Amino acid sequence: MNKINVLGVIIKHYKTMSDQRGTMLMSDITVHFIVPLSLSFVLCWTYGIMKPAIASVFVNFGAITTALLMSAVIMIYEQKQKTITKISDIIEGNKSRDKLISLNTNKTIYEQLCHNVAYAILTSIVLVIFSVIIYFLPDNAVDLMKWY
DSSP states (O other): OOOOOHHHHHHHHHHTSBOTTOOBOHHHHIIIIIHHHHHHHHHHHHHOSOOHHHHHHHHHHHHHHHHHHHHHHHHHHHHHHHHHHHHHHHHHTTOOOTTHHHHHHHHHHHHHHHHHHHHHHHHHHHHHHHHHHHHTSOSSHHHHHTTO
């Protein structure tokens, strides 16, 4: 059984934020990392700890999203394997190479989709974990300070 490399999932997701030449797109990094982290920081700083009812909604949302994304990643992986099989049939069978470029492009897209869905699954799991932790925290700051 293989372990899941969390850092590898994050790095591979980060590498999908590039164009066809491999140049990193700052707009993708801004939209997917900087804006969400900034909003999270501002909301946490402004409103403090979220209410347990909202944490409960996040737990439900994260659990449902994780299950749906797991089935999606399996379907994407199967499509990628079919594409790889078609590519190897063309190369080994000396068949017409007309579709080889589009099949290689499809394979790359399926690989990037797998990386992005794996990252989405990871973020859903993290959302559930942090929401459960927040669910057990006290509502007011005075009670929270007693823990320190």
